[in-house]
Amino acid sequence: MSLKINIRHQAGTLDLQAQFKVEQPGITALFGPSGSGKTTLINAIAGLIKPDSGTLTINDSTVFDSATKTHMSPRKRRVGYVFQDARLFPHLTVRKNLFFAHRRATNRLPENQVDAIIAMLGIGDLLSRRPAKLSGGERQRVSLGRALLGNPDILLLDEPLSALDQARKEEILPYLEALRDQRRLPILYVSHSIDEVARLADHIVVMDKGRVRASGSVFDILARTDLAPLTGQFDAGAVIPATVTGHDPKGGISYLGCAGHQLIVPLLPSANTTTTHASTIPQQTRLHIRARDVMIATSIPDGISANNILPATIAALTPVGTGNIEAALHLGHAAKGRILTTPVIQARITNWSALRLSLEVGQQVYAVIKSVTVDGKLRDTDA
Numbered sequence: 001m002s003l004k005i006n007i008r009h010q011a012g013t014l015d016l017q018a019q020f021k022v023e024q025p026g027i028t029a030l031f032g033p034s035g036s037g038k039t040t041l042i043n044a045i046a047g048l049i050k051p052d053s054g055t056l057t058i059n060d061s062t063v064f065d066s067a068t069k070t071h072m073s074p075r076k077r078r079v080g081y082v083f084q085d086a087r088l089f090p091h092l093t094v095r096k097n098l099f100f101a102h103r104r105a106t107n108r109l110p111e112n113q114v115d116a117i118i119a120m121l122g123i124g125d126l127l128s129r130r131p132a133k134l135s136g137g138e139r140q141r142v143s144l145g146r147a148l149l150g151n152p153d154i155l156l157l158d159e160p161l162s163a164l165d166q167a168r169k170e171e172i173l174p175y176l177e178a179l180r181d182q183r184r185l186p187i188l189y190v191s192h193s194i195d196e197v198a199r200l201a202d203h204i205v206v207m208d209k210g211r212v213r214a215s216g217s218v219f220d221i222l223a224r225t226d227l228a229p230l231t232g233q234f235d236a237g238a239v240i241p242a243t244v245t246g247h248d249p250k251g252g253i254s255y256l257g258c259a260g261h262q263l264i265v266p267l268l269p270s271a272n273t274t275t276t277h278a279s280t281i282p283q284q285t286r287l288h289i290r291a292r293d294v295m296i297a298t299s300i301p302d303g304i305s306a307n308n309i310l311p312a313t314i315a316a317l318t319p320v321g322t323g324n325i326e327a328a329l330h331l332g333h334a335a336k337g338r339i340l341t342t343p344v345i346q347a348r349i350t351n352w353s354a355l356r357l358s359l360e361v362g363q364q365v366y367a368v369i370k371s372v373t374v375d376g377k378l379r380d381t382d383a
């Protein structure tokens with residue numbers, strides 16, 4: 001499955017010139033400031049607007065080509081679209097909303113897959129209700145179900161959580177994670193929230209003023225300090241790969257390995273609680289470490305509640321806002337003259353602390369990590 005975009009489109013003051021490819025399943029976040037052209041771009045992919053020029057290819061099928069005057073209708077494009085507001089048919093029950101999409105699909109899903117989607121989204125008990133009798137989170141889950149029952153080649157999600165309060169967001173995020181992990185479907189996900197992106201996305205396309213400024217894996221993009229003004233990475237912190245290496249259910253902790261270091265986190269829900277070592281170990285995961293949850297120490301601190309104190313080397317010190325410094329820290333201590341290639345995490349400290357500790361680039365320090373989120377499936381954990 002692939003999506004290839006090379007389009008140009010003028011809308012009011014927006015001069016959209018977008019060129020990128022999505023060739024992998026999983027979630028690709030379209031991220032960027034308000035007005036950067038994200039919705040215009042996915043409307044073009046869905047066929048809701050016709051670009052001025054260029055080409056759009058979904059799965060080797062050219063859905064738009066200005067040179068040959070090809071502009072396939074939205075229905076024929078096999079694209080599932082979930083909007084900010086659920087846009088369900090108000091007069092139809094959930095069942096009828098869902099099966100409307102199923103019946104219209106050019107390539108209908110088999111019954112067992114329909115049942116699996118309904119189960120995955122936890123909407124089986126809602127089938128006889130009308131949209132007005134659903135909560136905001138339930139409506140969005142039904143809307144996701146309706147998009148999936150159309151058996152799309154690609155799913156476009158335009159800020160599907162932005163109209164929901166934090167509690168409803170937390171309710172729906174696990175379903176999006178299940179969707180990402182269980183269905184091998186590319187998902188283009190528009191979001192303003194870097195926390196959501198860090199939690200869900202595998203890849204990020206960063207847009208600004210109608211242009212694609214960068215695209216790459218979530219690990220690489222969130223490690224790039226040059227993109228921070230656009231990504232809000234200073235608030236997001238880092239997303240880095242890790243391995244679950246063991247569990248100690250009695251002690252209530254799990255062990256993770258990251259760049260040769262061990263981290264301890266409260267027992268992960270994925271742990272087998274009857275044995276000390278789950279059969280699935282080691283298991284790949286990722287950590288989200290926010291800059292505000294990392295402190296810097298110049299020597300190993302004593303008598304401290306934080307479990308995770310990792311050696312680190314300062315890669316960059318960047319002023320942010322008034323009075324704060326963002327420190328980029330390579331995990332591990334670099335020998336003199338050696339350049340580290342280990343993952344980078346960020347720490348948010350005050351100017352005053354940086355001066356007091358005489359911090360400088362290249363200095364060997366310790367990162368005191370107060371809290372880690374282990375993948376999205378697993379809750380925020382004070383570590």
Ligand SMILES: Nc1ncnc2c1ncn2[C@@H]1O[C@H](COP(=O)(O)OP(=O)(O)OP(=O)(O)O)[C@@H](O)[C@H]1O
Nearest residue numbers: 011012013014032033034035036037038039040041
């Ligand atoms: N039909 C239109 N007529 C005039 N201007 C338009 C039209 N569509 C888009 N624009 C312009 O394009 C800009 C980008 O819109 P778009 O909704 O694609 O941005 P966005 O990145 O999705 O923003 P947001 O994150 O706020 O939703 C708008 O600010 C507007 O100036």
